[in-house]
Amino acid sequence: xxxxxxxxxxxxxxxxxxxxxxxxxxxxxxxxxxxxxxxxxxxxxxxxxxxxxxxxxxxxxxxxxxxxxxxxxxxxxxxxxxxxxxxxxxxxxxxxxxxxxxxxxxxxxxxxxxxxxxxxxxxxxxxxxxxxxxxxxxxxxx
Numbered sequence: 342x343x344x345x346x347x348x349x350x351x352x353x354x355x356x357x358x359x360x361x362x363x364x365x366x367x368x369x370x371x372x373x374x375x376x377x378x379x380x381x382x383x384x385x386x387x388x389x390x391x392x393x394x395x396x397x398x399x400x401x402x403x404x405x406x407x408x409x410x411x412x413x414x415x416x417x418x419x420x421x422x423x424x425x426x427x428x429x430x431x432x433x434x435x436x437x438x439x440x441x442x443x444x445x446x447x448x449x450x451x452x453x454x455x456x457x458x459x460x461x462x463x464x465x466x467x468x469x470x471x472x473x474x475x476x477x478x479x480x481x482x483x
Contacts, residue, residue, distance in 0.1 A: 347372070397427045398477070403453065405439050405446040412449065416456040423461050423480040433474040446474050454478070
């Protein structure tokens, strides 16, 4: 059908002619109420945007002299964050003379990572940042 005939047909129904596939040969058009169509599209975009969840970077702080039970408690909290889809940054903070025994802090970090090995993978390898030893963990893909 020619574009003029299609426009006349749409006007007779008090509707609009909307081009669905302009690059097709011949172009594909639809007769509809364009205002209602746009409103429905905006509504769908808002719903899709509302359902998206941006992952956050959560922090958990440890020290080289932390107790075993405290490590387990913090690992439990990290597990919750990971199951919610967030990334977890684990930081071992050194104070004063603790810097002379960096290996103790590295052991604490390795123990913490090992406790979350089944659910998490290392997103960013452990690195030093002044008096902090950090690693970023992300949930494993299913």
